[in-house]
Amino acid sequence: MSIQTINPATNKVVQTFEEMTASAVDKAITVAVATYTEWRKTSYEQRAALLHKVASLMRGQRDRLARLITLEMGKLIAQAYGEIDLSADIIDYYATNGEQFLNDKPLQPEYGKAFIRYSPIGVLLGVEPWNFPFYQVARFAAPNIMAGNVVLVKHASIVPQCAIAIEDLFREANAPAGVYTNLLISGKRASALVADNRIKGVSLTGSEEAGASIAMEAGKYLKKSVLELGGNDAFIVLEDADIDKAVEWAMVGRLNNNGECCVASKRIIVVEPVADEFLRKFKEKFTQVKVGDPMDPATELGPLSSEAAAVQLADQVARSVAQGATVLVGGKRCDREGAFMQPTILTDLRPGIAAYHEELFGPVASFYRVKDEAAAIALANDSDFGLGGSVFTQDIERGKRVADQIDTGMVFINHPTWTQADLPFGGTKRSGYGRELSELGIEEFVNKKLIRISELTDPF
Numbered sequence: 001m002s003i004q005t006i007n008p009a010t011n012k013v014v015q016t017f018e019e020m021t022a023s024a025v026d027k028a029i030t031v032a033v034a035t036y037t038e039w040r041k042t043s044y045e046q047r048a049a050l051l052h053k054v055a056s057l058m059r060g061q062r063d064r065l066a067r068l069i070t071l072e073m074g075k076l077i078a079q080a081y082g083e084i085d086l087s088a089d090i091i092d093y094y095a096t097n098g099e100q101f102l103n104d105k106p107l108q109p110e111y112g113k114a115f116i117r118y119s120p121i122g123v124l125l126g127v128e129p130w131n132f133p134f135y136q137v138a139r140f141a142a143p144n145i146m147a148g149n150v151v152l153v154k155h156a157s158i159v160p161q162c163a164i165a166i167e168d169l170f171r172e173a174n175a176p177a178g179v180y181t182n183l184l185i186s187g188k189r190a191s192a193l194v195a196d197n198r199i200k201g202v203s204l205t206g207s208e209e210a211g212a213s214i215a216m217e218a219g220k221y222l223k224k225s226v227l228e229l230g231g232n233d234a235f236i237v238l239e240d241a242d243i244d245k246a247v248e249w250a251m252v253g254r255l256n257n258n259g260e261c262c263v264a265s266k267r268i269i270v271v272e273p274v275a276d277e278f279l280r281k282f283k284e285k286f287t288q289v290k291v292g293d294p295m296d297p298a299t300e301l302g303p304l305s306s307e308a309a310a311v312q313l314a315d316q317v318a319r320s321v322a323q324g325a326t327v328l329v330g331g332k333r334c335d336r337e338g339a340f341m342q343p344t345i346l347t348d349l350r351p352g353i354a355a356y357h358e359e360l361f362g363p364v365a366s367f368y369r370v371k372d373e374a375a376a377i378a379l380a381n382d383s384d385f386g387l388g389g390s391v392f393t394q395d396i397e398r399g400k401r402v403a404d405q406i407d408t409g410m411v412f413i414n415h416p417t418w419t420q421a422d423l424p425f426g427g428t429k430r431s432g433y434g435r436e437l438s439e440l441g442i443e444e445f446v447n448k449k450l451i452r453i454s455e456l457t458d459p460f
Helices: 022-039 044-060 062-073 077-101 135-147 160-172 187-193 208-220 243-259 272-287 307-322 373-381 396-405
Strands: 003-007 012-017 113-120 123-127 150-154 180-182 199-205 224-228 233-237 265-271 326-329 344-347 364-370 389-392 446-453
Touching (some): 003 062, 012 160, 022 123, 022 150, 022 187, 044 062, 044 135, 044 160, 062 077, 062 160, 113 135, 135 150, 199 208, 208 224, 243 265, 243 364, 265 373, 272 364, 307 344, 307 364, 373 396
Parallel strands (some): 123 150, 123 199, 199 224, 233 265
């Protein structure tokens, strides 16, 4: 597999990179192992100082790094700036709070005294996606480095310059060689690396296929894994919702990151009493979206990440239409160079239609009208995915009751599924397992060791 920067706004190759040789990868792992033996002995204060420095450097190079994101995967430049800011915030968050999260946890046993002590487990492999080239890495690397682990990162092959830039930030921050290592290798080679006994755990954010491959290898070699895979988030609008606000958030939830987001609002589910009003306003806004150069601040929708992604999405829409779906807006590729897809709304969806079951990774919204709240919940749960979801209602207690019945890892009330450093992120069903971010994110790859102290009065 070639590792290339291809500008998706033009589909032109910008730069090509050579994959690392097997011996270079072996050497990188060897260095990481040696570094871990020393890094695990460092204080939280030392680890925090490094992470704060990386975050500071990231903010200082904000413009250059944001432009790399937009160049390599087509994110709108304003959103690329936002990603750099969020990534730096996540790194600072773990630097500031990591020690507190990993303090000894006292227990209250019936006999004796006991506590849980957290300790690192070693060299970790992170397999990261292209859609958030800095954020996804930050949420894997920062907590684990703060915990005393060291990380190897195999980044997506279409964002090599972003991958190299992150490693450079750690180098500029004077991180010991091996604390953070970028591996320029293919996905297939990353799966094979899980078998290496020197690697103690693996985290992947990506497709179901990639997740299944990594999970199979991790299970075979009895290694801890965390998977964040696809999503088909429901965006439920109840009859007591503020419709104008719901429409505004539906636009953000569906088109953020050009629609290429695991927690995008992919299935818009509206109860019958307000379905016509919502759809009329939603359609009007969709037809007004400005498609164009993602480097232009006035652009509202950029290209998909690659030509292959655009071809796949267009095929999913075409198959859905052939199976009975109706195109209300868009439905085709844009008539211009680059990996562009028209903002699209599909209706008349039912079981058996591709768009009903598959994740549509791009600017395509699936619209459903349902009888009532119970039908909305049932439809939301009729999915193999279980990442996030949203409920819009002015009755917060009602929103909480509905959220409790939605089978996903996250539910947001009156907001699309979103992310921030102090909120746990992860799913259930085919959306994967484990959690990233918040206190939960730093607990995935640590040994939670029980230490018990016996007393003379103990009966055993």
